[in-house]
Amino acid sequence: xxxxxxxxxxxxxxxxxxxxxxxxxxxxxxxxxxxxxxxxxxxxxxxxxxxxxxxxxxxxxxxxxxxxxxxxxxxxxxxxxxxxxxxxxxxxxxxxxxxxxxxxxxxxxxxxxxxxxxxxxxxxxxxxxxxxxxxxxxxxxxxxxxxxxxxxxxxxxxxxxxxxxxxxxxxxxxxxxxxxxxxxxxxxxxxxxxxxxxx
Numbered sequence: 028x029x030x031x032x033x034x035x036x037x038x039x040x041x042x043x044x045x046x047x048x049x050x051x052x053x054x055x056x057x058x059x060x061x062x063x064x065x066x067x068x069x070x071x072x073x074x075x076x077x078x079x080x081x082x083x084x085x086x087x088x089x090x091x092x093x094x095x096x097x098x099x100x101x102x103x104x105x106x107x108x109x110x111x112x113x114x115x116x117x118x119x120x121x122x123x124x125x126x127x128x129x130x131x132x133x134x135x136x137x138x139x140x141x142x143x144x145x146x147x148x149x150x151x152x153x154x155x156x157x158x159x160x161x162x163x164x165x166x167x168x169x170x171x172x173x174x175x176x177x178x179x180x181x182x183x184x185x186x187x188x189x190x191x192x193x194x195x196x197x198x199x200x201x202x203x204x205x206x207x208x209x210x211x212x213x214x215x216x217x218x219x220x221x222x223x224x225x226x
Contacts, residue, residue: 068135099204136185146171
């Protein structure tokens with residue numbers, strides 16, 4: 028009788044342990060939670076809002092314009108401006124610093140490898156066409172709102188911008204991000220509950 032009682036208890040412990048291990052494996056490899064640290068993605072994402080990041084999708088497809096992604100920025104981006112080369116204030120930063128930061132950023136992809144890019148009133152102008160973006164916070168007359176001199180995005184690099192254009196330090200100032208620095212695509216917000224939904 029004692030053996031019978033231990034059997035179901037052991038089975039329950041084993042099932043719970045397997046479930047926890049599977050959840051940890053999924054989090055570390057496939058899906059990762061991320062908390063929004065700053066106002067740079069407002070009004071789309073607020074400070075403290077939480078999203079889930081798909082770490083698998085870019086193993087099977089290419090990142091695209093409009094994707095909201097979590098990534099490692101270049102070293103120096105944490106301090107605002109750290110372009111990898113000397114640049115004129117009239118142009119976006121064309122190259123990042125060579126080293127990757129351990130910090131995680133979240134921004135929106137606005138240009139992909141080979142695209143020609145300039146900035147007009149905070150909007151990316153990609154290959155001569157200004158993006159239509161009704162979801163951003165409009166740019167005021169601050170640094171980065173107008174960068175009319177065109178750059179070309181290097182191979183395997185992606186140009187990132189926050190939706191809060193007047194208050195986002197992004198690729199305009201520290202350059203495009205190499206593909207292998209991208210962690211994954213944010214695909215859903217789950218906290219707070221009243222903001223639950225896809226991105």
